[in-house]
Amino acid sequence: MRSRLAVLIEKALRACCDAGFWEPGALPFVEVELAKDPAHGDYASNVAMVLASRVGRKPREIAERLVGQIHDTDKILQKVEIAGPGFLNFFVREDVWATLLKDIERQADRYGMSDSGKGRKVLLEFVSANPTGPLHIGHARGAVVGDVIANILAASGYDISREYYINDAGNQMANLGRSVLLRYRQLLGETVHFPENCYRGDYIKTLAAELLDREGPPCPNDNGESLIPYFTDYAAGAILEGIKEDLGAFGVTFDRYFSERDLYEDRRLDSLLEDLEKGGFIYREEETLWFRTTAFGDEKDRVVVRKTGEPTYFAADIAYHQNKYERGFDFLIDVWGADHHGYIPRILAGIQALDHDKDSLRVILVQLVNLLRDGKPIAMSTRSGEFVTLREVVDEVGRDAARYNFLMRRSDSHLDFDLELAKRQSNENPVYYVQYAHARIASVLRTAGQRNLVIPSYSEVDRTLLKLPEEIGLIKTITRFPEIVEGAARTLEPHRLTFYLNDLAGLFHSYYNKNRIISEEGPLTAARLFLVVAVKIVIGNALKLLGVSSPESM
């Protein structure tokens, strides 16, 4: 509806140009928004006011001209009013709304999808946690946000790939191997000093015990560092398998797990450094190689190869991003914890030095999660091993509640996650509010079936019977769903869907309580059944994008 009105306005603007009311030069892009106040009609546009300052005329005068040039050939408008400082208020004919339901019937479980992405190849990298321990609650939010953004983009016609970058090289991995080795030796009865920077979680002991079980006691008497890679490999492999399982239980899947080690094997870093060198961005100082990131606005230059000859994490990461582009992705999205925000200028410098547009990479920052139980914070630290794992949360509160709770806020705002609250099956928990609406409709449909009522098709419905304000409101809301998905895709903001769902569920519950869907009046019953089926479709489609189930009964 919105886009249809925008077209009308655009035509009117051009017609006014042709009539010489103003220069065709700076026509604004047409904004049409939902009117908040019913007295302002259904949609409102501010074009006249925007145009006023550009052409130097009074907004109301421009508005008059425009209204005169709006040719409502499809007869969708009841009237257009000029109000306030120069708003155009559009009143849509009431019987037009119900005609939009046809799209829902026709597209069914594809309603809300579009091809606006035009098959653009997008690579979305998320989670990417080091395989040094199980995923904890902090990773969970990024996992859901990434997963749902991917769903939304896929539904919007993008060719999207989900990728997890495994950071399986470098110091942290060596620490992991060392930690397991030390626990292993402890199991053999040795007294060992356990350094501060090693991982202390119980899972380390479990891994050591597994290894002991498998390999038997004879650990070579070499207590040097040479054993570490073996322990690292085993631990990282086992932990990664666990991570995949936990993500699977959370409903998060990836198209590919990309190993940092592959970058080294393919000598990607060498070629990267050559490329950067060609651009003149590399210089040597005291045995280290620096990348002149300040050329792109970073606050200081960054090391890419250490004195020891090892490349930094940063170097590998640029190589990884270069690799993404080389695989044909022209739009990259990275989902990071907000504590990495200082890293953004650096990575942007990296891709720009490789001649990629700054805007071809979007970083979504996901703020930290405060985990609470009954309002009291739970302290966590990966290294000390004190943390609540993703698995524990999913097991305790359930997949649906966990996912929905993580999607109820904008990603870049802090989120309190209360385990008790999320678990509670009560009105404090919005996920059930929405699912309940879906289940209720399913229940109504079951009842209808028992009474041998047939769900009518669009052409069989007398749409003029859907004229209650609640019905018009429901129709307006569900026919707006494609706009919501489009907006969420454009801004990469999944929380728009949860807010929309809460709205829609609220309208339905209200309608349900006030009116009977199945009544003695056959045609009215048919029309209402048709309407609630459409509502059910939209709730189901939206929940599916969120990766949350749509129960038929609760």
Next chain:
RNA sequence: GCGCCUGUAGCUCAGCUGGAUAGAGCAACGGACUUCUAAUCCGUAGGUCGCGGGUUCGAAUCCCUCCAGGCGUACCA
């Protein structure tokens, strides 16, 4: 010190890239189940949009000062 994020009802947060009288949930208070699911609904109350300036027809939204909280400021990842 510098940089980024945040500050909206008692609490948790929306506010659609400048629009009309700032919204929702929870908590509080008062009501509604012999009816298609009460995990629901209806009503009441609740605000100096952190403070102060500026930009313009118009600011919670954009710019600047200050205040408060969080994060970052590695040859860690």
